[in-house]
Amino acid sequence: MTLPVLSDEDIDALAALTADLDFTDAERRAVLLEGGTRDVNAAPGSGKTTVLAAKLLLLARKWPDDRRGICVLSHTNVAREEIQKRLAGTPDGSRLLAYPHFIGTIHAFVNQFLALPFLRSEGLEVDVIDDEVFANRAIGMAMRKAPLRGWAANNDGVKPMVGGLVFRGSGLELVSEGGKLPKPDSKSYPLLHDIKLELTAKGVFRYADMFAFAEALLKKSPALRGRLSKRFPLVFIDEMQDTSWAQEDLLNRLFDDTVTVQRLGDLNQRILGSDEGAANLTFPRAPALTISTSKRFGPLIAAAVSGVRVGGAAVVGTSADVHPPMLLTYATARVGEVLNLFGQKVLERFSDEQLGSGSVRALCARKQGDAKEEPGRSLIDYWPGYGGDVKSSGSRSERFWALLASPRLTASAASTLVDRAVDAKRAVLLVLRAAGSEHVSTVRDGPQLLRRLQEAGQDTAHVRLLCRTLALQGTLGASKASRLEVPGLFYQALKGLLPSALSFADFAKLSVFEEPEDAPEVELEQRHCRVEHGGRQVQVEIGSIASMKGETHLATLVLESFGWRPRRFDLELALPVLAGVEARDARMTDHQLALFRNLYVGMSRPTSFLCISANESRVREDVKRGLAAQGWVVERLG
Numbered sequence: 001m002t003l004p005v006l007s008d009e010d011i012d013a014l015a016a017l018t019a020d021l022d023f024t025d026a027e028r029r030a031v032l033l034e035g036g037t038r039d040v041n042a043a044p045g046s047g048k049t050t051v052l053a054a055k056l057l058l059l060a061r062k063w064p065d066d067r068r069g070i071c072v073l074s075h076t077n078v079a080r081e082e083i084q085k086r087l088a089g090t091p092d093g094s095r096l097l098a099y100p101h102f103i104g105t106i107h108a109f110v111n112q113f114l115a116l117p118f119l120r121s122e123g124l125e126v127d128v129i130d131d132e133v134f135a136n137r138a139i140g141m142a143m144r145k146a147p148l149r150g151w152a153a154n155n156d157g158v159k160p161m162v163g164g165l166v167f168r169g170s171g172l173e174l175v176s177e178g179g180k181l182p183k184p185d186s187k188s189y190p191l192l193h194d195i196k197l198e199l200t201a202k203g204v205f206r207y208a209d210m211f212a213f214a215e216a217l218l219k220k221s222p223a224l225r226g227r228l229s230k231r232f233p234l235v236f237i238d239e240m241q242d243t244s245w246a247q248e249d250l251l252n253r254l255f256d257d258t259v260t261v262q263r264l265g266d267l268n269q270r271i272l273g274s275d276e277g278a279a280n281l282t283f284p285r286a287p288a289l290t291i292s293t294s295k296r297f298g299p300l301i302a303a304a305v306s307g308v309r310v311g312g313a314a315v316v317g318t319s320a321d322v323h324p325p326m327l328l329t330y331a332t333a334r335v336g337e338v339l340n341l342f343g344q345k346v347l348e349r350f351s352d353e354q355l356g357s358g359s360v361r362a363l364c365a366r367k368q369g370d371a372k373e374e375p376g377r378s379l380i381d382y383w384p385g386y387g388g389d390v391k392s393s394g395s396r397s398e399r400f401w402a403l404l405a406s407p408r409l410t411a412s413a414a415s416t417l418v419d420r421a422v423d424a425k426r427a428v429l430l431v432l433r434a435a436g437s438e439h440v441s442t443v444r445d446g447p448q449l450l451r452r453l454q455e456a457g458q459d460t461a462h463v464r465l466l467c468r469t470l471a472l473q474g475t476l477g478a479s480k481a482s483r484l485e486v487p488g489l490f491y492q493a494l495k496g497l498l499p500s501a502l503s504f505a506d507f508a509k510l511s512v513f514e515e516p517e518d519a520p521e522v523e524l525e526q527r528h529c530r531v532e533h534g535g536r537q538v539q540v541e542i543g544s545i546a547s548m549k550g551e552t553h554l555a556t557l558v559l560e561s562f563g564w565r566p567r568r569f570d571l572e573l574a575l576p577v578l579a580g581v582e583a584r585d586a587r588m589t590d591h592q593l594a595l596f597r598n599l600y601v602g603m604s605r606p607t608s609f610l611c612i613s614a615n616e617s618r619v620r621e622d623v624k625r626g627l628a629a630q631g632w633v634v635e636r637l638g
């Protein structure tokens, strides 16, 4: 198939389609016009996802085939939603949201086109794909087997090893992501094998299992590669820097040379993918295109961000500088006041109107520390109430109240209605299971619920209505008062499917309705620090750097942390380089470079105010002078 070719006239047409965006510069134009297989390495805030969405919009207008489509792969749902949102704004763009096109995460693609078809061909179904749920179930089963229980009592490594049981490769070899397995001829190996097989039969999997099933299908059906390549002649991969070698290798085997593949990413922001096989990674493959300018921030923040880059050219900030960056040092005893002082600095710099238009965030590379001494090692030191990042949608699949809470409380980006409808069906399934309804004994997952009930001749009108109410309302789990109404609502709608002897009083007492340990509103509180100053207030959201990847903030505080592998504090290592008083040591280990990449991601989030904070004992005088000479404000909390 001949792919549509984009021209200068098409780019000119963009001005009308996306009036708020500017694609007039040579670098962005080159990315839009590129028609062959090519990598694009682009700076933070350069608008990688925005350029990709614009390009898709133009391609949609000229796409000639209704059986072959464009495949767009990302790592995070945040990026996927961003692309979908932009495309949904125009009739042409919205055509890309349906067959024959695919826009989704690599995991979703692997599941839809490979892993689930493989499982179906083996007569297996999926109940839940979730590392945490899998680990809890596997460990629970192991503790009911005396030899494993005894072993775990003497060895702390046993439980993580059991919880991490996973299939690997096309031969579905049993390994563990949580430790080394005993030899196959040992006494405990068959017990572990049985646990994995039993959970497989129950449809409970780890994420990595899906990649093994994908491998297995590719081996079983070698013609699949040709079929997928025909179906998707054009593939885009966003956030390419976070692709692990296992994923890149699999993608290489999914699409053949006839497919045009364009990969976008920023090598300096690689903080997610696993290290295994990292030396084989090919992104960005020369001659790559670049976008070196950031639309997010001005030259001062760009210089700071460039100071912690691991490679490539410096970032050019094309927005206006708003406030100079700040280094806030603190005396050990005052580590708990850093967030509050940052909030005050923000309130002094921005009006309420400005605060209403952008977020204020505090980030740290590590969530929890491993020692009490030397505060400044992790988020917990700065905010002892910190309860962890927003739980991933996966681990919510077993938490009834989280499924019902509003998307604002349960996901970092607004969930789509589709996601909420999936959550609603899952919640209904959990309740029917808890109530012992015979009608769901073979239903593995929420999306199957209505179909299975219908096939069994049940009237599904009330269930549909309940799912609709839950999805549209989306706030039922979010407060204690609203949670009290829930059993009644479910009982009314599900009465016909419940065991006839189950009274409302007993139904309302089902464990699924118990008050959640981590109530969504408490989780929310744990991630926010409210700062009051001069009669005004600001909310600072707290999280790990990884959880805020891809975000744009008004103001960002990057908190120093201790990297457990290099055994070094990240800012202690980076500040002399940032201040221009030392060059980065060319022999730095990969683990030390990883600290730099985390700082690079964190420091490149704000549009208007960047603040970094470190313990004063780890900041040298020449470093402070160097930063001040570059226009930084240096202050001490003593």
Ligand SMILES: Nc1ncnc2c1ncn2[C@@H]1O[C@H](COP(=O)(O)OP(=O)(O)OP(=O)(O)O)[C@@H](O)[C@H]1O
Residues within 6 Å of the ligand: 020, 021, 022, 023, 042, 043, 044, 045, 046, 047, 048, 049, 050, 051, 266, 269, 295, 296, 549, 550, 551, 552, 604
């Ligand atoms: N072509 C453009 N014209 C004007 N503004 C843009 C353009 N592209 C992006 N922006 C704006 O710049 C900011 C950063 O964009 P975006 O988050 O898409 O960048 P990114 O490359 O994905 O960043 P990162 O890699 O750091 O996550 C956003 O506020 C976005 O609206």
